[in-house]
Amino acid sequence: MILALAGGVGGAKLANGLAAILPPERLVIAVNTADDFEHLGFPVSPDIDTVTYTLAGINDPVQGWGIAGESWAFMDAVTALGGESWFRLGDRDLATHVRRRTLLRDHSLSAVTATIAGALGVRHAIVPMSDDPVRSLVRTDAGELAFQDYFVRHQCRPRFESIRFDGADAARPSPGLAAALADPALEAIILCPSNPILSIAPILAIPGVRDAILASPAPVVAVSPFIGGQAVKGPAAKIMAELGLATTPAAVIAQYDGLLDGLVIDRADADGATSAMFVTDTLMRGAADQRRLATETLDFARRLR
């Protein structure tokens, strides 16, 4: 059994590759929920939705979020009525949030996520990192900002100083994540090429998760989100620079602070690669790349056992 920790677009791509090569009972994808927020009264779970839409094959591969072929009649109308328009919700995407809100009245986020993913035809387990609310708050030179304020409204322009995960101290791992971590059949823990600070760190901040990963006999392998020191998408490189951190393989290993048994890196970063690194093409242009990188990552993890 494989446990993958994932955040947004890059994480969803590798998770999709893993789902393409593993049967549903052999994969659990635990997803960051610290980006979740309420918008226009809807509970929005951006990372869960990106992973779910990607595995359902309905994601928009161009913009990297939302649903392919989306329409915007609702958003245009709500803007005309003077409503908030800085975070755009497509007509189809909106249905996910409305359904989530209805189901959350009586069910956990884990159960709601499974119901929505199942309705979209996803057969692999997508679980939130926690059913308890955890919220990323970014301290910047423009003050402390809620994550989506920083990420979408301010488009990551303010200087990133630090991040905290409000609620993490009291949060418990979701049942799916806890069960995967405790599963004697666990063969590998894969940290997907998501932003280490924004997407993976919140998962590790939930009490018990980091310790359970450290205690697990399963090898822990991350796929670096950087290629030639740059992020494929998103603000990871900018944030690392503002924090005075490098975007080298060694910096990623240091960022995960003793957690990793191995790191998959791109050929562009191969100079000085150690035996704990596997060098390949990490850019995932499509489903074939996703499958190949997933296969190579699992093979690498297997050799580390």
Add this chain to the structure above:
Amino acid sequence: MILALAGGVGGAKLANGLAAILPPERLVIAVNTADDFEHLGFPVSPDIDTVTYTLAGINDPVQGWGIAGESWAFMDAVTALGGESWFRLGDRDLATHVRRRTLLRDHSLSAVTATIAGALGVRHAIVPMSDDPVRSLVRTDAGELAFQDYFVRHQCRPRFESIRFDGADAARPSPGLAAALADPALEAIILCPSNPILSIAPILAIPGVRDAILASPAPVVAVSPFIGGQAVKGPAAKIMAELGLATTPAAVIAQYDGLLDGLVIDRADADGATSAMFVTDTLMRGAADQRRLATETLDFARRLR
């Protein structure tokens, strides 16, 4: 100043005719809110929206509710996710309910209605009958049903036995309705051709409204919703039959129980018309009919003063 009481489609048409011939400061349209309900977590105000969309010129004239040229991406997606689909919310219409929900956190339904109507370019005053919740409950041979359950989900098929307006006892007229009723400049009170039992009765059930209308020196004129004993749209004739009531002009006068000074009826019902009735074509096929009927109704009211 003219006060019009209105419900759904027929009421919206005459209200639109009145708005076409009166300046904004000379018309208040008080709208039934007993059909309001929460659906998919949204506060839906069907009659207010029908009147608003009609005055904004964006109503769908074919189906009689919602917005012309509406799209249904949200509804299709929410249905695919297993959500409720019996009450259909179009993508643009949905924006109204989302905006209403946001604004209702800090504002009265009166203020929210004015904001939304204003954003849609409506310059005349559309006011809810009350800012307090009033809910129509229909007793039928299938049990007591919330109004939209009866009206939409069951398509008025159960036998109508009686209706009650839950919350009406404790409701106050909205400030706009109360001010219009007390306005010394009030020249006429028009009961639009809406369903007397479903749409106008709830307005009259709010404590003080009926008495204020009776006490007002302004003539009270209804436009009959029946043509040749049939409703132009909706279940009014079926309900009247199930209650053992006729759909004649005399029955409409009786239904309003002493409130009317005059009744506008269709030529099809002219047999036996009294001097308290004005006979004309009451079918409103378009804007010209709406203006003509509004003009004739106001002229008739003026003659009754």
